[in-house]
Amino acid sequence: MSARPVSILQPSTHRAGEYVATRPKNPFDRLVDLADRFLHGIRRRWVRERRRRKVGRAYDMALEIARSIPRGSEVLDVGCGSGFIAHHLSALLGESVIGIDLASKAEAPIDYRCSDGRVFPVADNSCNAVLLCYVLHHAQDVAVVLSEIRRVLRPGGLAVVYEDIPRTTWDKGVCWIHNRQWRGRTGACRFRSEAEWRTLFESYGLEIVSERRLSRCRNLIHPVRRQFYKLMKNAHSSK
Numbered sequence: 001m002s003a004r005p006v007s008i009l010q011p012s013t014h015r016a017g018e019y020v021a022t023r024p025k026n027p028f029d030r031l032v033d034l035a036d037r038f039l040h041g042i043r044r045r046w047v048r049e050r051r052r053r054k055v056g057r058a059y060d061m062a063l064e065i066a067r068s069i070p071r072g073s074e075v076l077d078v079g080c081g082s083g084f085i086a087h088h089l090s091a092l093l094g095e096s097v098i099g100i101d102l103a104s105k106a107e108a109p110i111d112y113r114c115s116d117g118r119v120f121p122v123a124d125n126s127c128n129a130v131l132l133c134y135v136l137h138h139a140q141d142v143a144v145v146l147s148e149i150r151r152v153l154r155p156g157g158l159a160v161v162y163e164d165i166p167r168t169t170w171d172k173g174v175c176w177i178h179n180r181q182w183r184g185r186t187g188a189c190r191f192r193s194e195a196e197w198r199t200l201f202e203s204y205g206l207e208i209v210s211e212r213r214l215s216r217c218r219n220l221i222h223p224v225r226r227q228f229y230k231l232m233k234n235a236h237s238s239k
Contacts, residue, residue: 057219058084061162065131066092068160068230073128076100076120076152078145079135083108089131097131098122102186117186120148129158136163138186146204150233159206159231162214164224166191174224194227206231 062085069075071093077086080099083106090097090110099106100115100122113121118141130149139145149159166175179189192200201208214226 055084058082059088061085061133062088062092065089065160069093069129069158071095073158074098074126075129075131076122076127077131077133078115078120078149079132079138080106080110080112081133082106083110083112085131085133086110098127118144118148120152122152124151125154127152127157128154129160131160133162134164136161137189137191138182139190140187142190142200143204146200146206150205153233155233157233158209159229159233161229161231163197163227163229164191164222165194165197165227167193167225171224174222178222178224197227197229201229201231205234207234 065085066089072095073093074095075086075089075093075097077083077089077097077099080086080101083099086097086099086106087108087110096111098111098113099108100113100120102115102117104114106112115121117139130153132149136142136145153159164171164175164178166172175189175191182189198208208229209232210230212228214228216223216225218226
């Protein structure tokens with residue numbers, strides 16, 4: 001019995017983006033093929049490692065944030081970026097975390113809502129906590145953002161804020177580079193001192209419950225002095 005013929009027009013079973021080796025015609029082609037395989041493997045591992053590090057850093061921050069927010073809290077993550085912090089925090093708090101940012105979507109599977117950066121797409125007094133991870137220095141009108149935080153927080157609600165606080169010449173240089181990288185996307189960054197942040201928070205009815213200095217070594221790509229703030233909405237403020 002003759003072998004069954006196989007059509008050369010059969011659709012490929014290879015997935016999109018998968019490396020497909022071709023039979024080399026001579027020793028030089030074989031060497032090029034091996035080099036292509038090697039480079040393809042390196043690129044694939046680099047992409048996987050970057051994603052692993054991104055997800056891992058987000059989990060570390062989510063663990064830290066979860067210690068400051070009661071379990072079951074309804075949280076809004078302002079400027080959530082990839083959404084991985086919100087994703088991990090949802091599991092840690094047992095409540096879905098809403099993430100908002102300027103992009104059309106987030107990488108992580110979260111309740112994501114696109115925002116113009118001025119009006120938060122959530123109702124008044126609907127959140128127990130608002131999270132801002134290195135976001136406020138990107139705000140083009142920080143007064144509007146702080147007003148929106150007060151609007152969406154319930155009485156006694158918490159705001160968790162991470163901010164860069166450049167003090168030394170080194171810090172200012174790192175922040176200058178950061179501003180150059182981001183001003184085309186979000187506008188010019190505005191970095192403030194601890195005294196300036198305290199005055200701003202208090203003037204918008206956000207009482208500082210606790211604060212602490214963070215290590216420059218948290219992010220070796222952006223080694224700058226940082227501060228963690230835990231704020232509470234003051235129900236007696238006029239703003």
